[in-house]
Structure formats: C-alpha cells, structure tokens
Amino acid sequence: QSVLTQPPSVSAAPGQKVTISCSGSGSNSGNNYVSWYQQLPGAAPKLLIYDNDKRPSGIPDRFSGSKSGTSATLDITGLQTGDEADYYCGTWDGSLNSWVFGGGTKLTVL
Amino acid sequence: QVHLVQSGAEVKKPGASVKVSCRASGYIFSSYSIHWVRQAPGQRLEWMGWINAGNGNTKYSQKFQGRVSITRDTSASTLYMELRSLRSEDTAVYYCARGLTYYYPNGGCDFWGQGALVTVSS
Numbered sequence: 112q113s114v115l116t117q118p119p120s121v122s123a124a125p126g127q128k129v130t131i132s133c134s135g136s137g138s139n140s141g142n143n144y145v146s147w148y149q150q151l152p153g154a155a156p157k158l159l160i161y162d163n164d165k166r167p168s169g170i171p172d173r174f175s176g177s178k179s180g181t182s183a184t185l186d187i188t189g190l191q192t193g194d195e196a197d198y199y200c201g202t203w204d205g206s207l208n209s210w211v212f213g214g215g216t217k218l219t220v221l
Numbered sequence: 222q223v224h225l226v227q228s229g230a231e232v233k234k235p236g237a238s239v240k241v242s243c244r245a246s247g248y249i250f251s252s253y254s255i256h257w258v259r260q261a262p263g264q265r266l267e268w269m270g271w272i273n274a275g276n277g278n279t280k281y282s283q284k285f286q287g288r289v290s291i292t293r294d295t296s297a298s299t300l301y302m303e304l305r306s307l308r309s310e311d312t313a314v315y316y317c318a319r320g321l322t323y324y325y326p327n328g329g330c331d332f333w334g335q336g337a338l339v340t341v342s343s
Contacts (some may be wrong), residue, residue: 113265146321146329148266155333156258156266161321167331199266203327209282210256210268210326 114139115200115213122219127190131216133183133200139211141181143203147174150197150215159198160185192220223247225255225317225334232340233307240303241337243317250298251275254320256330257291257302259313269315271326272300280326307341314338 116134123129133145145163148156158167160176163183175186183200200213228242243255257269270281272291279291290303300317314336322328 143327144329148329150266155316155336156318156330157333158329158331161329161331201266201268201329207283208280210271212258212266212268215265 113214114204114207114211115202117198117200117213117216119214120217120219122221123190124221125190125192128186128188129190129218131185131187131198131200131218133185133213135181135183135202135211137181138206139181139202139204140178140183140200142205145176145178145183145200145202147176147183147185148199148201149194150199152196156199187218190220194218195220223319223332225319225332227315227317227334227337230338230340232342235308235341235343237307237341238303238305239307239339240301241315241317241339243300243302243334245274245298245300245319248319251295252323254323254326255291255293255300256318256320256326257289258316258318258330260316260336261310261313264313267313269302269304271320273323274300275323304339307339309341312339312341 147160150156163178164176197215204211224246226244254273317334318330319332
C-alpha cells in the first residue's frame with residue numbers, strides 16, 4: 112500500500128471537471144511540497160504541477176493544484192479525451208527519508 | 222531543450238547486475254540533480270534514489286540500500302544506476318528524471334527519460 116492515498120479511478124464526460132485527491136500525513140504531504148504527474152499509456156511520466164500549485168511552462172491552465180493540511184488536490188477542467196491517463200502525486204517523506212508516490216489514479220473520459 | 226536519453230532494454234538472469242545509463246543534454250549537467258524511479262508492470266511509480274550531479278552526493282531509498290548504486294560521469298554528462306542481486310520482482314521500467322531541487326532530493330522531477338525495460342528471468 113502507498114504512503115499517499117489516491118482514488119484508483121475517476122471518470123467524467125468531455126468538457127467536465129474532475130478532481131483527484133492525494134491524502135498523506137504530517138511526515139510527507141503535510142510538511143513538504145506536492146507534485147503531480149501525468150502518465151499516458153506506454154509513456155514516461157510528465158510533470159503537471161510542482162510545489163503544490165505551480166504549473167511548468169507549457170502546461171495548460173486547465174490543470175491546477177492545491178493543498179490543504181495533509182491533502183492535495185489536482186483539478187482538471189474542460190476534460191478532453193487526450194487527458195485519459197494515470198495521474199500520480201508525489202512528495203518527500205521526512206520519516207522515510209524517501210520520495211514517495213501515490214498509488215495512481217486512472218482517469219477515464221467517458 | 223532538455224533531453225534525458227536512456228540505454229536500451231536488458232534481459233538479466235536472477236542474481237546478476239544491471240547498469241542503466243541516462244545521458245543528459247540541453248542544460249548545465251552539474252547544476253541539477255537526477256532521480257531514479259522504477260515502475261513494475263501495471264504498478265505505481267517507486268523511487269529508488271537520487272544524485273546531485275554537481276558534487277556526486279547520493280541518497281537511496283531504504284528498500285534498495287546496499288543493492289543500488291547511482292553514479293555520474295561529468296565528462297560525458299551521463300548518469301548511471303546499477304542494481305545488483307537481481308530478482309524477478311525487479312522486472313520493471315527504470316526512469317531517470319531531472320530533479321527540481323539541487324542540494325536535497327525533496328523536490329519533484331521536471332524532465333524524464335524515456336525509460337529502460339529491465340527483465341529478470343531465468
């Protein structure tokens with residue numbers, strides 16, 4: 112089981128909004144920045160959000176991140192079929208002295 | 222533009238070692254760090270370790286401590302990850318990824334290599 116908990120799957124229709132949660136503890140997400148990654152089928156992960164809520168250059172503003180306490184959230188608005196992918200949150204865990212990832216969430220755009 | 226190009230797929234027998242390379246280009250090699258992350262088939266991402274490409278400092282996941290070594294060749298702008306005493310559970314795609322932080326591995330990764338499949342089978 113993962114240190115960071117994500118829902119295994121979420122789904123929504125094209126054009127709609129979806130929210131993916133990432134729940135941790137004080138040793139990880141509660142005291143460290145969270146980043147989010149998109150992994151399209153058969154591809155390497157791609158950074159979507161870093162430092163909880165910052166978007167790298169080239170990432171559309173349809174993707175946004177936030178954090179409150181030990182929980183982080185990735186919002187995707189204006190869903191497109193090309194957004195179908197696995198999404199992972201990640202952060203540093205000060206107790207484990209290790210970077211940790213969530214179990215991943217599979218997004219289906221119906 | 223930033224590129225991380227990894228070595229090709231490998232097939233190894235249990236008990237053997239594998240060394241995966243990651244050649245960096247498009248940025249100042251010694252000004253960034255590199256993480257190594259693996260992903261077993263159908264499984265989540267798993268962090269293995271990190272190296273500061275400037276001073277060579279490393280940090281490893283406790284799970285792989287003693288079995289993994291991460292090194293760099295600054296003259297070739299190349300990083301290496303060696304995993305020893307391979308077992309079938311080590312079958313995975315191994316990724317290198319550029320770190321967002323330099324002195325400590327507590328930041329995420331912005332650019333990723335294409336991955337290298339390592340298959341461990343007798």
